[in-house]
Amino acid sequence: MEIPYVTQPRRDTGLYNAKVGIWLFLASEVMLFGGLFASYIMLRVGAPEGTWPTDLLDVPIGTINTVVLILSSVTVVLAWSALKLKNFKQYRRFQAVTILCAVTFIVIKSFEYREKFTHYDVVLVTGERVDGHLKERGEDEQGEEYLVLSHPVSYPAVNGIAYRPEAVREQKKSGQIDADRRIAQSEVKSIKNWSPAANTYFAIYFTMTALHALHVIAGALVIAWIWGPGASLWKTDPERYINRVEVSGLFWHFVDLVWIFLFPVLYLL
Amino acid sequence: MEATQTQAQRQSVHETHHEQGPGFLRQYIFSTDHKIIGLQYAVTALCFLLIGFFLMCLMSWSKAYDMAAVPVLGPLLETLLGNAAAEGKISPDLYNSFGAMHGTIMVFLAIVPMVFAAFGNYIVPLQIGAVDMAFPRINMASYQFYFLGGVVMLTSFFIPNGAAQAGWTSYSPLATVIETDGQTFWLIGMVLLITSSLLGAVNFIATIIQLRAPGMTWMRMPWFVWVQFVTAFLLLLAFPPLEVAALMQLMDKLVGTSFFLPTGMALTSGEFATAESAAASGGGSALLYQHLFWFLGHPEVYVLILPAMGIVAEVISNHARRPLWGYRTLVYSVLAVGFLSFIVWAHHMYLTGMGTFISAFFQTTTIIISIPSVVILTCLFITLWGGSIRINTPPMLFALAFLPMFGIGGLTGLPLAFNFADLHLHDTYYVIAHFHYVVAPGTIFGLMAGIYFWYPKVTGRLMNDYWGKVHFWASLLFMNIVFMPMFYQGMKGMIRRQHDGGAGYSSARNPDGIGGLDDTVMEFNTVILMGALMLGLAQIPFILNFFLSLKYGEKAASDNPWRATTLDWQTPTPPPHGNFRQPPEVVRGPYDYSLPGAKEDFVPQNQPA
Numbered sequence: 001m002e003i004p005y006v007t008q009p010r011r012d013t014g015l016y017n018a019k020v021g022i023w024l025f026l027a028s029e030v031m032l033f034g035g036l037f038a039s040y041i042m043l044r045v046g047a048p049e050g051t052w053p054t055d056l057l058d059v060p061i062g063t064i065n066t067v068v069l070i071l072s073s074v075t076v077v078l079a080w081s082a083l084k085l086k087n088f089k090q091y092r093r094f095q096a097v098t099i100l101c102a103v104t105f106i107v108i109k110s111f112e113y114r115e116k117f118t119h120y121d122v123v124l125v126t127g128e129r130v131d132g133h134l135k136e137r138g139e140d141e142q143g144e145e146y147l148v149l150s151h152p153v154s155y156p157a158v159n160g161i162a163y164r165p166e167a168v169r170e171q172k173k174s175g176q177i178d179a180d181r182r183i184a185q186s187e188v189k190s191i192k193n194w195s196p197a198a199n200t201y202f203a204i205y206f207t208m209t210a211l212h213a214l215h216v217i218a219g220a221l222v223i224a225w226i227w228g229p230g231a232s233l234w235k236t237d238p239e240r241y242i243n244r245v246e247v248s249g250l251f252w253h254f255v256d257l258v259w260i261f262l263f264p265v266l267y268l269l
Numbered sequence: 270m271e272a273t274q275t276q277a278q279r280q281s282v283h284e285t286h287h288e289q290g291p292g293f294l295r296q297y298i299f300s301t302d303h304k305i306i307g308l309q310y311a312v313t314a315l316c317f318l319l320i321g322f323f324l325m326c327l328m329s330w331s332k333a334y335d336m337a338a339v340p341v342l343g344p345l346l347e348t349l350l351g352n353a354a355a356e357g358k359i360s361p362d363l364y365n366s367f368g369a370m371h372g373t374i375m376v377f378l379a380i381v382p383m384v385f386a387a388f389g390n391y392i393v394p395l396q397i398g399a400v401d402m403a404f405p406r407i408n409m410a411s412y413q414f415y416f417l418g419g420v421v422m423l424t425s426f427f428i429p430n431g432a433a434q435a436g437w438t439s440y441s442p443l444a445t446v447i448e449t450d451g452q453t454f455w456l457i458g459m460v461l462l463i464t465s466s467l468l469g470a471v472n473f474i475a476t477i478i479q480l481r482a483p484g485m486t487w488m489r490m491p492w493f494v495w496v497q498f499v500t501a502f503l504l505l506l507a508f509p510p511l512e513v514a515a516l517m518q519l520m521d522k523l524v525g526t527s528f529f530l531p532t533g534m535a536l537t538s539g540e541f542a543t544a545e546s547a548a549a550s551g552g553g554s555a556l557l558y559q560h561l562f563w564f565l566g567h568p569e570v571y572v573l574i575l576p577a578m579g580i581v582a583e584v585i586s587n588h589a590r591r592p593l594w595g596y597r598t599l600v601y602s603v604l605a606v607g608f609l610s611f612i613v614w615a616h617h618m619y620l621t622g623m624g625t626f627i628s629a630f631f632q633t634t635t636i637i638i639s640i641p642s643v644v645i646l647t648c649l650f651i652t653l654w655g656g657s658i659r660i661n662t663p664p665m666l667f668a669l670a671f672l673p674m675f676g677i678g679g680l681t682g683l684p685l686a687f688n689f690a691d692l693h694l695h696d697t698y699y700v701i702a703h704f705h706y707v708v709a710p711g712t713i714f715g716l717m718a719g720i721y722f723w724y725p726k727v728t729g730r731l732m733n734d735y736w737g738k739v740h741f742w743a744s745l746l747f748m749n750i751v752f753m754p755m756f757y758q759g760m761k762g763m764i765r766r767q768h769d770g771g772a773g774y775s776s777a778r779n780p781d782g783i784g785g786l787d788d789t790v791m792e793f794n795t796v797i798l799m800g801a802l803m804l805g806l807a808q809i810p811f812i813l814n815f816f817l818s819l820k821y822g823e824k825a826a827s828d829n830p831w832r833a834t835t836l837d838w839q840t841p842t843p844p845p846h847g848n849f850r851q852p853p854e855v856v857r858g859p860y861d862y863s864l865p866g867a868k869e870d871f872v873p874q875n876q877p878a
Contacts, residue, residue: 001400001847005479013478017403020475028467028505035513035564039528039557047552048532196526200552203526207517 007240022247026254029215033258036211040204040265050160053201054269055168056194058112062267065108066259072101073256076223076249083242088234091245095227098252102220109213116194116202120149123189129157130181131164134193145185152181161199205266212262215255222248301405302846306412307391308727313416314383318713320423321374322805324367329801331359331367332770333794353431364768365434366451370422372437373455376569377462378419380708384576384716385504386415386469389497392723393473395837395844396491398482398853398875403475411468418461425454436766438566441529441558445521456519463512466504473501482836482875484855488600489874491835491859492593495600496579499607500572507568507611514561527553556621563614571610573708575603577671577715578645584668584718585649587833589656590870592860595648602641602648609638619691628688635686642679646672657863657870663737667718670745671711678706681756696766699759702752710748717744720815725830729842730822736810743807750800754793761790770794832871834861839873 009016044052079094121131132149139145154176155167171177192198196206226244233241300306327346330339336358339346343357353363394402402408425432433455435444444452477498481490490498517528530553586593593599615623615631649672659665681703684690694700717740725731763771763786771794772778776785829838836855840848853875861872 001849001852003399003401003403003405003480010479015479017475017479020478021404021407021471024471024474024505025467028471028509031506032509032512035510035561038510039513039517039561042554042557042560043528043552046554046557051532051552196520196524200527203520203528207520207526211516 007237007243016243018243018247019250022250026250029254033208033211033261036204036208037261037265040208043200043204047200050162051199053161053164053199055165056201057205057267058115059267061108061112062263065105066263068101068105068108069256069259072098072105073253075101076252080242080245080249083245086238092227095223095245099220099224099227102216102223105216106213106220109209113206119194120147120191121194121198122147122149122183122191123157124183124187125189126187127157128154129161130154130183131194132181135180147183147185149181149183151177152179153177154181208262208266212255212258215258219248219252219255223252299409301401301409303390303394303402303405303408304727304844306408307387307389309412310382310390310415311387313419314379314387317374317419318379318383319808321371321379322808324371324374326798326801326805327359328364328367328371329794329798331364331768333798335769335772350426350431359768361768362434363431365436365766366426366432368766369433369436369439369455370426373422373433373458375708376437376573377459378415378422380573380712380716381466381504381569382415384580384712384719385497385500385572386411386466388576388580388716388719388723389469389473389500391727392837393494393497394476394480395840395848396494396835396859397477397480397485398836398849398855399476399480400847400849402472403479404472407468408472411465411472414461414465414468418458418465421454421458421461425451425458428454438559438562439518440562441518441521441555442531445518445529453519453522456515456522459515460512460519463508463515466508470501470505470508473497474505477501482853482855485836485874486855488597489855489858492582492596492599492603493576493579496575496582496603499603500575503568503572503575503607503610507565507572510561511565514558514565517561518558529553529555529558531555556618556623559618559621560615563617564611566617567614568607568610570704570707571606573712574675575606577712577719578603578649578675580715580719580722581668581671582649582652583833583835584664584722585652586860586862587722587831588659588662588665588668589653590659590862591652591656592858592862593648594651594654595644596858596860599645599648602644605641606638606645609634609641613638616686616691619688620695625688632686632688636683639679639683639686646676646679661738662721663732663734663741664718664722666738666741667714667721670741671714671718674706674710674714674745674748678703678708678711681706693762694759696764697759698755698763698765701765702755702759705752705755709752710745714744717741717811722831723837724818724822725825725842726828726837726840727843728819728822729825730818731825731830732818732822733814736814740807740811740814743810744804747800747804747807751797751804754796758786758790758793761786763790829873832869834871834873835859836874839875 003017004010005015005017007016009019013020075094075097079091079098082088082090082094115133118134119131120134121129123129130149130152132152134147135150136148137146153164153168153171155163168177194202196203226241226248230244231241233244297305300309327339327342330337338357339354339359343354346354346359347357350363353360353366359367390402390408394400422432428450430449430451432449432451433439433444434447434449435452439452439455477490477494517526520526521528521530532552582593582599613631613635615627616635619628660669681699685694685700685703721732721737758771762774762784764774767773770791771786772791774782774786775791776782776787777791779785825842828840828842831838836849836853839853841850855874856877857872857874859874861867861874863870864872
């Protein structure tokens with residue numbers, strides 16, 4: 001005996017099995033990201049005065065990535081509706097754009113990550129705190145190590161990282177930010193890059209965006225598989241094939257939606 | 270796998286009289302049939318149940334005879350676990366490992382896979398008249414993730430420094446800073462187990478929504494199916510926050526973040542010793558971990574108990590030859606329990622200083638959830654009223670014992686629900702006794718009832734009645750000997766998680782101290798050890814009965830030896846692939862026992878009037 005409602009919807013629920021499955025799975029995913037957002041709120045509310053940084057991320061790049069994902073959301077629907085109209089070629093074109101968008105998103109995101117990993121935050125023995133993009137690191141003629149930071153931002157360490165945006169504003173006005181800053185090893189009290197271990201903000205930023213990026217990659221792989229090697233099903237069981245496209249599309253919308261929440265929370269607030 | 274299959278096909282082409290069937294691997298190891306997967310779950314989970322039980326015996330030994338070499342098993346422990354069990358003694362660290370892993374194994378690897386995945390997989394599709402689960406391959410993957418998670422958990426015993434030591438709750442910061450990779454194994458194992466239960470839960474719910482046979486309306490579903498439905502929702506929605514907690518703790522351990530390490534926490538040794546990095550982190554909240562953990566942790570309690578209630582309801586209705594009393598009430602109650610279980614979690618955290626207002630809120634919801642729980646138990650009791658009770662069979666004995674035993678567990682929970690009483694009882698043996706009464710003589714009796722009840726459907730043979738009764742009476746007696754003294758110990762103030770069983774706080778060792786643990790408290794440790802060992806012996810008749818009945822058990826007289834009404838009994842024995850002879854059509858409710866005017870005292874759901 002065959003399992004019923006694999007392709008045809010059940011009368012009283014109006015849904016085929018996989019659609020019920022994906023909605024349930026998404027409910028679970030909502031709880032997963034919900035847990036992370038709740039953690040974000042608790043960590044931010046509980047952070048001691050002056051320790052929660054803002055304005056550390058590149059908003060234009062984040063905006064571009066948001067647009068890229070929204071575009072992919074549109075094409076994934078267009079692809080599905082093209083398939084519903086039995087236009088397989090059209091479907092392939094639209095879905096190719098979707099996959100391309102996913103790849104673009106990941107590429108941009110990885111450059112963003114790299115940017116952060118090579119950004120160094122230095123506390124000097126004088127009590128000054130300087131951070132900037134690592135431009136050069138080496139030894140001078142005397143054999144002392146040094147590093148050069150481009151676009152350095154400096155402020156008193158006691159003010160805490162929350163003071164940074166104000167310092168940026170001032171030093172942009174004065175032009176101080178455009179000059180590279182050379183720091184000798186002997187001046188350095190502590191140094192670390194903007195990795196997840198840098199502070200709790202980066203910890204939650206990297207955790208949430210990395211988990212989201214994994215979802216993007218997984219979604220793109222599934223969509224690409226259906227698009228490429230899985231397409232033979234279109235000839236044997238077109239309705240089931242359309243269902244697969246629809247279900248993967250639902251997942252894709254969810255991934256986009258998560259980003260729509262992540263972007264303001266991490267970049268803008 | 271494919272090779273064996275094509276070979277089998279080729280063979281069947283050449284020798285037409287050979288039956289064409291899937292190979293052994295395909296049929297038993299990589300099966301997609303819900304019944305085989307259910308059995309895989311059952312066998313694996315029962316093995317883990319035994320492992321968890323052994324750990325408990327070793328812990329009882331340590332509590333009663335602190336730092337004395339373990340008799341008989343000592344040398345074996347030393348060979349297996351190395352330094353932690355030097356000279357066959359259980360070191361405090363090893364005790365902590367055993368404690369953490371006993372909890373983890375029992376909850377996540379034994380009970381949930383048994384009552385939810387095993388019984389659910391085997392019985393639910395049969396009871397709703399489906400040919401299989403909605404997603405057979407996802408079902409197979411679910412078992413494989415579970416198995417992998419179990420392997421990871423077990424492996425962690427044998428790595429340097431041993432398994433996780435911070436309790437089954439793995440509270441940070443303790444869990445993060447203990448210097449063993451066991452915690453990392455634990456976290457990875459948990460992520461695998463969560464994945465498994467996610468796949469399982471999606472499958473169960475989709476199956477129940479989509480694959481009900483014609484005529485099987487929602488209010489004609491056996492209550493057991495309802496219970497599994499609610500349980501699946503609990504797993505689906507409550508586990509992800511724990512996954513979040515596991516991921517974040519993993520980040521803390523491996524990447525050096527400080528999600529759960531509060532600013533200013535002073536650590537004097539270990540890899541996290543720099544106080545400055547914690548100070549610069551901008552927060553980090555130990556309380557956050559507890560919130561995330563118990564957001565799963567409390568619904569999990571209902572995941573443990575609800576399916577057992579479902580089994581008990583089926584057995585009681587069948588053996589009392591009466592319809593389940595208040596079927597609709599039961600359905601709404603279990604839905605209410607499921608919903609409320611999501612808003613009671615912080616009653617595990619009264620002592621954390623989260624504030625009296627929040628405590629008062631969770632105290633209120635906790636008391637409210639006891640109402641539908643009591644309603645369920647009351648309905649089960651009233652079902653017996655005026656029934657024609659077949660009392661003297663193992664499934665019915667276990668089901669009947671479940672009622673008062675769960676009652677003890679439930680009622681002793683009330684003082685814990687109240688903030689002020691909990692301040693005294695928190696983290697004592699009272700708590701241990703309370704939840705073990707719910708889970709051990711509660712859930713385990715429920716699942717034993719289920720095993721004796723459905724054994725003839727699965728194998729076509731009955732388990733031995735006499736040895737079943739021996740198993741029952743001995744288990745009942747020794748369960749109580751193990752857990753009853755713990756109430757006393759806890760009320761006297763004996764704290765849990767001590768390898769010496771509280772000896773360090775005994776009045777014998779501190780004659781001048783005030784409020785030391787008296788001699789009776791300490792002597793109970795020995796009583797508990799003896800009870801535990803006897804409880805172990807009491808399981809031998811069950812294990813032998815379980816295996817020997819496969820071959821020597823009395824053959825079931827028909828496909829429906831208990832004369833039951835639900836669809837699972839209207840299948841051939843054992844149910845073949847596809848389950849039913851012809852697609853069943855449901856025409857009546859699930860519990861038409863002793864219908865006036867009917868030829869027999871039961872009318873199956875698919876039998877027309």
